[in-house]
Amino acid sequence: MKRILVVYYTQSGQLKEIIDSVLSPLTEVTIDFLPIDTTEPFLFPWTDEAFFGAFPESYLQIPQPLKPFQLAHTDYDLVILGYQVWYLSPSIPFNSFLQSEAGKQLLQGKPVITISGTRNMWVMAHQKVKKLLTDCGAHLVGNIALTDRHHNHISVITIVQWLFSGDKNKRYLGVFPKAGVADKDIQGASVYGTLIAPHLQTGDYTGLQQAIVAHGGVHYKRFLVSAEKKGNRLFGIWAKMIYGSKKRKFLLKCFRIYLYIAIWVLMPIVWLLYWITYPLFFWKVERDKKKFTIEN
Incomplete structure (x- = not known):
């Protein structure tokens, strides 16, 4: 039986919903979950001071101490990494994991699929994640990037409401749309699990990323x-x-x-x-x- 490890960091829980949807078609596999966090957690909802205070260390990818973790296994056939984007970089907890010795040992030689759920800017962060994965000796075989599809300035307003209130479902002023990745996109993410399944069984991930892109799994806006x-x-x-x-x-x-x-x-x-x-x-x-x- 194939074994998957899911390493993720999420504050609001949205990313875990996306991951669960992706994994839902994968039956007859063993899945272990590893939620990660720093020893001094970043509380959610954010305070104004904490949100802006996280900027320099986020962008410069300064690692912080992680809460210790243990896994019953290390021989995984696939590792799925779920991460948030902070200031055009991977979040501090996720970045800290990729730079930790434990993270490097866990990922070395493993095929990896990354999953992100962001407002709309994920590309620069993903380039940084790719470099860190290379440093770990991991093999990136797929990437799923879901975003808030609303207009850029509308999503700025709704994400600010969500970040500082903690309520994703609250419609700002009663007229703005819900913040975050749309429910239909989260539910529809199960299709990517269906695409992953045959590659997981064979261990050959050739063509997987092209299939993910063809099925709308990478939200990309040129501007x-x-x-x-x-x-x-x-x-x-x-x-x-x-x-x-x-x-x-x-x-x-x-x-x-x-x-x-x-x-x-x-x-x-x-x-x-x-x-x-x-x-x-x-x-x-x-x-x-x-x-x-x-x-x-």
Whole structure:
């Protein structure tokens, strides 16, 4: 009987729902779950101070001590990794796991499928996860990336309501949509388990990622990837400036103001410029889409 290990970190529980849906068609397999967390947990819902305070360490991928864990087995046929994205990087608990000796030993030589459920920006974080998996000696064979499909600025409003209230189902002002990945997308994620099943039995994952993409398992928007690339560079400048600074609190307040300006003022301008210049960069954009969605 095949054995799967699921390592995940989730605050709200949404990611666990997605994982459970993906796994639901996989019968006659043994599945072990390993929820991970740091010794000093990040509480949910967030406080304003904690949310922005996590930025430098999140972006710079500074590992934190993990709560100890034990597994009855280490001989897994497949490892599924579920992670959140914080500030265009994998969350601190997930990043800490991938950099830990225990995580490296567990993943070495194993085929891995990653699953994320995000607002809409996951590409830069996934590139960082891929590098960490390479450092672990793991083999990435598939990636499922589900997002909130609503307009970027609408999802900003709804995600903020969710993050600071803890209530995903509350409709902001009674008119905005529910935050997060849509229920139909979560329920529909079972199709990816059906795609995974035959590959799990043979141990050959050739063509799996193409099948996942063909069945809508990678939510990808060209403009948002362009915005992510720019944001990733700017976040790097801010994070290095804030981390270890004696003026950390002041700089975090400045970063918060910058973030609001970037979202509500700069993003629409970038969106307009992107579509004006899109024909000039068409082939590069299409190469990026293939690189980020299909290539593991």
